[in-house]
Amino acid sequence: MTTLLMALFLSLQAATQLGTEEEARAQDLMREVRCMVCAGQSIADSDAGMAVDMRRFVRERVEQGQSDREIRDALVERFGHQVLMRPPLDSQTAPLWIAPVAFLLLGGGLLAATMRKKKR
Amino acid sequence: MIAELGRFLIALALAASFAQLVFAWKGASRGGSGGFAEAGRLAVVAVVVSAGTAFALLIVAFLQSDFSIAYVAGHSHIDKPLLYKVAAAWGGHEGSMLLWCLMLGLFGLAISRVGPADPALRLRAVSVQAILQLLFFSFLAFASNPFDRLLPAPVQGADLNPILQDPALAVHPPLLYVGYVGLSSAFAIAAAGLIEKTPGRALGAALRPFALAAWTALTAGIALGAWWAYYELGWGGWWFWDPVENASFMPWLLGAALIHSAIATEKRGAFPGWTVFLALLAFILSTLGAFLVRSGVLTSVHAFALDPERGVWILGMLASAAVGGFALFALRAGSLGEGEGFEPTSREAFIGANNLLLAASAGVVLVGTVYPLILDMSGGAAVSVGPPYFNATATPLMIAALVLLPLAPFLPWANGGARAGLAQMRAALLLLPVAIGGGVLIWMGAPVLAVIGGALGLWVLGGAAMDAVGALPAARTRALKFAVAGRALAHAGVGFIALGAAADASRPPELTRALVPGESLTHAGHTVTLEDVHRADGQNYLADRATLRLERGGILQPERRYYPAADQNTREVAIRTRLSGDFYAAIGEPRLQPDGRVGYEIRLAFHPMIWALGLGAFMIVLGGGCALYARAAGRVVQRRRVAGETAARGANS
Numbered sequence: 001m002t003t004l005l006m007a008l009f010l011s012l013q014a015a016t017q018l019g020t021e022e023e024a025r026a027q028d029l030m031r032e033v034r035c036m037v038c039a040g041q042s043i044a045d046s047d048a049g050m051a052v053d054m055r056r057f058v059r060e061r062v063e064q065g066q067s068d069r070e071i072r073d074a075l076v077e078r079f080g081h082q083v084l085m086r087p088p089l090d091s092q093t094a095p096l097w098i099a100p101v102a103f104l105l106l107g108g109g110l111l112a113a114t115m116r117k118k119k120r
Numbered sequence: 121m122i123a124e125l126g127r128f129l130i131a132l133a134l135a136a137s138f139a140q141l142v143f144a145w146k147g148a149s150r151g152g153s154g155g156f157a158e159a160g161r162l163a164v165v166a167v168v169v170s171a172g173t174a175f176a177l178l179i180v181a182f183l184q185s186d187f188s189i190a191y192v193a194g195h196s197h198i199d200k201p202l203l204y205k206v207a208a209a210w211g212g213h214e215g216s217m218l219l220w221c222l223m224l225g226l227f228g229l230a231i232s233r234v235g236p237a238d239p240a241l242r243l244r245a246v247s248v249q250a251i252l253q254l255l256f257f258s259f260l261a262f263a264s265n266p267f268d269r270l271l272p273a274p275v276q277g278a279d280l281n282p283i284l285q286d287p288a289l290a291v292h293p294p295l296l297y298v299g300y301v302g303l304s305s306a307f308a309i310a311a312a313g314l315i316e317k318t319p320g321r322a323l324g325a326a327l328r329p330f331a332l333a334a335w336t337a338l339t340a341g342i343a344l345g346a347w348w349a350y351y352e353l354g355w356g357g358w359w360f361w362d363p364v365e366n367a368s369f370m371p372w373l374l375g376a377a378l379i380h381s382a383i384a385t386e387k388r389g390a391f392p393g394w395t396v397f398l399a400l401l402a403f404i405l406s407t408l409g410a411f412l413v414r415s416g417v418l419t420s421v422h423a424f425a426l427d428p429e430r431g432v433w434i435l436g437m438l439a440s441a442a443v444g445g446f447a448l449f450a451l452r453a454g455s456l457g458e459g460e461g462f463e464p465t466s467r468e469a470f471i472g473a474n475n476l477l478l479a480a481s482a483g484v485v486l487v488g489t490v491y492p493l494i495l496d497m498s499g500g501a502a503v504s505v506g507p508p509y510f511n512a513t514a515t516p517l518m519i520a521a522l523v524l525l526p527l528a529p530f531l532p533w534a535n536g537g538a539r540a541g542l543a544q545m546r547a548a549l550l551l552l553p554v555a556i557g558g559g560v561l562i563w564m565g566a567p568v569l570a571v572i573g574g575a576l577g578l579w580v581l582g583g584a585a586m587d588a589v590g591a592l593p594a595a596r597t598r599a600l601k602f603a604v605a606g607r608a609l610a611h612a613g614v615g616f617i618a619l620g621a622a623a624d625a626s627r628p629p630e631l632t633r634a635l636v637p638g639e640s641l642t643h644a645g646h647t648v649t650l651e652d653v654h655r656a657d658g659q660n661y662l663a664d665r666a667t668l669r670l671e672r673g674g675i676l677q678p679e680r681r682y683y684p685a686a687d688q689n690t691r692e693v694a695i696r697t698r699l700s701g702d703f704y705a706a707i708g709e710p711r712l713q714p715d716g717r718v719g720y721e722i723r724l725a726f727h728p729m730i731w732a733l734g735l736g737a738f739m740i741v742l743g744g745g746c747a748l749y750a751r752a753a754g755r756v757v758q759r760r761r762v763a764g765e766t767a768a769r770g771a772n773s
Contacts, residue, residue, distance in 0.1 A: 024629040034504045040362050042506065045355040047689070047708075085506025087492070092501045099487040100513045103480035111472045114391070115464065 018059060026062040030055055032085045033075060042085060123189050126177045126267035130218070133170035133225065134257040139163040140228065141250035144243050148316075152239025160246055161232050167225040167253060175222050178266055179209045188273035191215060191266045197279035197685045199660040207290035208280045213414060213430070214266035216293055220410075221260050223301035224253045227330075231305055236312075236326035244312035245305070251444075252304050255437040263433045279685035282661065288348045296341030296368060300406040302334025303371055306378065307403035307445065310396045313456075314448045320392020320456035324385025327399050329751045331382060335375035336744030342368050343737030354691035354706050356630065356725045358733065361510040366489045367409030373482035374402040377475040388533050389459035390468045393449075394475065396456060400445040405482070407438045412489065462534050470528035477521040484514045511569075522576040522618055525611060526583020529591070554579045566626040573622025577732075580615030584608045599757060602750035610743025616736030623701070623729035634711040634719035640671075644726035646703050647671040653707070653720055660685060663692075666707040666720060670696065678707045701728035 018026060030044035035051040043051040043058070054075075061071045075083045087093045140163035147157030178191075182205045187193040195208040195215070204211075210219045228249040235242040260266075283289075306327045313323035345368070350358040359365065378398040384390040411434040462468035488505045496502055558575035566574070588608035595601040631643040635650040642648075648668045656665035656679060663681040670676065676694035683690065696703040708721030 020629070023631075027629040032506065032508045034506060040504075040506070041360065045353070045357055045360065047354075047691075080502065082502045082504045084508075085504050086508035086512070087503040087505050090501075092495060093503055096487060096491055096505065096509065097513075099491075100480065100484045100517065103483040104476070104517075107476040107480055111469075111476055114472070115462065115469065 018063060022062050025068070026055075026059050029058050029062070029068055029071060033058065034083055034085050036079055036083060122177050122181050122184075122186065123267040123269055126174045126181075127261075127265060129170045129174035129177070130221075130257065130261050130265065130267070133167050133174070133221070134254070134261050136163050136166040136170060137225075137250050137253040137257055140167060141247055141254060144232075144247035144250060148240050148243035148247055148312075152241075152243045157239070157243050160243060163250075164225065164228045164232050164246060168222070168229050171218070171222040171225050171257075174267075175209070175218055178215060178218060179206055181267075182206060182209050185277065186273075187275070187277050188269055188271060189266075190268045190270035193270050193274050193277045195280045196277040197660060198276060199685070200279060200285070201659055203287070203290060204280055204285045207284075210293050210297075211280050211284050211289075214260075214264045214268075216297070217256070217260050217264050218266050219294065219297055220301055221253065221256050223297050224249065224256055224304055227302060227305040228253060228308075231308060231330070235305075235330075236309060236322075238316075238318070238322070238326075241309070241312055241316050241318055241322075241326060244316050245309045248311045248315075249305065249308040252308065252441065255440060259430075259433050259437060263430055276685075279660070279683065282681070282683040282686050282688050282690045283352055286348060286352050288344050289352070292341055292344040292348060295337050295344060299334050299336075299338025299341050299375075300368075300371065300409065302330065302337055303375060303399075303403040303406050305330040306334065306399040307441070310399035311445055311448055313396065314452040317452065317455040320385055320396065320459070321389040323456065324382045324389075324392065324395050327395075328379065328382040328386055329748060331375060331378045331399065331402070332744060332748055332751070335372070335379055336741055336748070338368070338372050338375060339737060339744065340741045342372060343734070343741070346737075347734065350730070351693055351695060352690070354693050356693075356704050356727060358624070358730075361488075361507045363489050364413050366485045367412045370482045370485050370489075371402050371406045371409060373478050373485065374398055374405060377478040377482070378402055380471050380478075381475050384468050384471045385459070388462070388468055389457070390462060391472065391475070392456040392459060393453045396453070397449060398475075398479070400449060404438065404442045404445065405486070407434065407441060411435055411438055460534065465531060466535060467528055467531040467533050470524055470531055473524055474521055474528065477517050477524075481514045481517045481521075484517065485510065488513070515569075519572060519576060522580055522614070525614065526580050526587075529583070529587045529607060529611070551579075553582055561622075561626075564626075566622075570622045570626035573618050573625060577615045577617075577619030577622055580618060581612055582615075584612035584615060587611065597754075597757065599750045599754035602746045602753060606743045606746030606748075606750060608743070609746060610740045613736040613739030613741075613743060616732045616739060618736075620729055620732030620734075620736060623732060624727060627701075627725070627727055630723060630725035632708070632721055632723045634713065635722045636713060636717045636719040639719075641722060641724060643724040644703070646724070646726070648676065648705065648722075648724065650720065650722060651675075661690075664707065664720075666705075666722065668694070668705055668722070670703075676703075676705045678705045680707050680709075697731065699729075699731075701726055702730045 027044060031042050033043045033054065035041050035043045035046040035048055035054065037050045038046045038048050043054045058071060061074065072084060081088055087096055089097050140160055143156050143163055144160030147154065147160045150156060181189050181192050182196055185192070185196055185198050191212060191214045195212045196205055200208070209215045228246055231242065231249055232246045235245055309327040309330060310323065313326065318326070345365070346358040349360070350356060378395065381391050381395045381398060385392050385395040411431060414430055414434060488509055492503050492505050554575045557578040558571055561571045561574045588604065591604045592601060595604050628644050631641065633641050635641060637650050637652050640647055640649040648670055651667040651669050653664050653666045656663045658681070661681045661683045663679045665677050665679045668676040668678070674696060676696060678694040679692040681690045681692060691706050693704055693706045704725040704727060706723045708723060711719050711721060713719045
């Protein structure tokens with residue numbers, strides 16, 4: 001009766017229990033996998049049912065001994081590339097990865113020009 | 121009645137803003153004195169009084185639970201605790217826009233009272249501020265009026281999002297808005313300076329205190345938000361590189377760049393164009409942040425008020441401010457003049473590098489936040505840009521800034537030369553604790569990022585301490601003392617934040633297990649036993665509260681709450697704070713165990729030295745406060761000196 005309100009949420013699920021190192025690897029992976037029904041959260045940071053399922057998916061794969069890459073590929077195959085929080089490098093996403101370098105070069109050039117011009 | 125009066129007051133504030141624009145403009149053109157100037161100054165007061173009264177009325181409407189007002193009905197509930205009835209006045213879109221407008225008026229008032237010393241420039245800035253007020257008050261009056269009626273009135277309200285019902289979140293938005301909107305005053309002064317053809321050096325001096333005040337408040341606001349995310353979202357994260365966080369982080373980074381470049385501009389006349397450009401850009405990015413958060417183009421854990429139509433309005437205001445500001449800059453940047461030369465080992469050069477790195481970080485955050493939207497809207501690939509991207513791009517830039525930071529205060533202006541060598545010797549001394557700290561971390565098996573962050577944190581802290589020890593005794597006036605203390609405090613705060621972030625990167629993976637009362641669990645050297653779970657309902661929610669006994673003594677009581685009005689679950693974590701770190705416990709869903717008993721998901725996490733983040737933010741805010749005080753004290757001294765000279769001249773003649 002004390003759990004009146006939560007009885008609704010009762011579920012029977014045998015959770016996968018991993019060793020410490022495996023769990024650390026699983027949690028690192030979870031932090032870079034996006035919860036597809038949430039607002040920009042990773043599955044490590046979400047209470048949504050889908051995040052719970054995806055966490056279980058990751059833990060099971062880790063338990064089966066799959067590599068990070070294999071697990072990522074399996075997720076991408078199911079959900080598309082937006083499931084990963086790190087965008088890939090291809091022709092469409094190139095601006096994302098060029099931007100930091102471009103800003104540095106542009107700004108550095110400006111700074112150097114300011115210094116040189118003023119020395120004269 | 122309240123609603124009608126509120127609408128009238130908003131209209132009045134809009135009209136008064138127009139009067140402020142016209143009168144202050146004419147007053148500025150007549151040298152900043154005379155009848156028009158006086159009328160302009162009065163108009164600002166009228167704006168503040170009208171908007172302030174409207175805001176007070178909105179709070180009264182919340183206290184009365186007047187659900188015939190749509191905004192109140194959407195964000196309140198009879199059973200809600202008093203504090204959150206008041207805080208709901210700025211908890212949603214319309215109310216927070218009213219607060220935004222009120223702040224615009226208040227900063228207009230601040231400019232008119234303590235703004236630039238040159239009266240014409242001051243009044244011109246008041247006039248430019250009025251343009252911004254007009255934009256936002258129109259938006260408030262015509263597209264998001266908090267006093268819009270909802271008829272027939274519902275008997276009960278929809279309640280404020282339960283995760284917002286939190287003391288930290290009650291003060292977080294006002295602080296954040298002081299920061300966002302405060303940058304408008306730097307924008308207004310910069311634009312006014314371009315109109316008045318004020319020399320760059322004077323302009324840098326005029327806008328610096330406003331940028332400093334805004335940036336300090338923004339720091340406090342962001343820190344409160346991060347703290348709230350840490351304990352309220354129930355996952356122990358404090359920074360998610362989430363779009364809404366990024367929206368506040370961009371102006372913060374640019375503000376940080378601005379308060380440094382403005383120093384170089386004021387003291388040496390260096391980077392005049394860049395300083396003015398930054399002042400314009402920082403507020404534009406603030407508005408962009410508002411657009412991203414309010415328009416619904418982004419989804420985020422922090423976004424609580426969405427409406428696509430309003431996005432068009434905000435985009436319009438954004439475009440007006442950006443086009444106006446940058447066109448003015450393009451036309452008049454030449455009048456700012458150029459500074460004197462400097463060497464690569466001078467303080468100017470280091471401030472330049474600081475600005476390069478901070479602005480590049482802001483650029484990366486902007487691209488990472490906006491580019492996926494552009495890609496998506498143009499029919500391109502759907503990609504997610506999250507923490508792994510920002511950690512790979514923006515974080516290295518900020519790390520590079522940390523490397524340079526401690527050296528800058530030791531470097532002389534203009535010609536690096538001989539004294540720079542001395543600075544490098546002192547720097548070498550600093551490397552000792554860095555090497556020891558880094559070594560210890562590596563020995564402890566900490567991850568690479570933690571080692572780098574930890575070593576750099578010590579490096580920055582050591583630099584700040586040496587700066588304080590070296591420069592404080594040499595500072596003769598009170599203003600100088602506070603200026604040095606502010607600098608050292610803020611820099612030390614940055615060091616603590618680096619340490620805290622590094623410690624956080626080395627935290628052990630969290631542990632989640634279903635426990636039946638009576639069972640124990642060990643995590644990070646702490647053993648806890650679940651004693652029982654019982655109901656602990658509050659004024660407007662139902663809750664299950666777990667009692668966890670720590671073997672080392674003490675109990676933790678995390679809760680899982682259900683808010684019926686909003687039909688939402690939240691988690692109240694329990695945290696035990698020690699110098700070594702926070703032991704963090706949360707209760708999740710009940711789980712039926714294979715043996716038929718009911719267990720509860722208990723999540724345990726250990727956050728080593730997480731207090732360093734809070735301390736760091738506090739020191740930065742304190743440092744900002746000191747620097748502002750130094751500024752005010754210096755001004756008083758200057759005024760006295762001018763008054764004294766005038767008096768002496770009077771006596772001589």
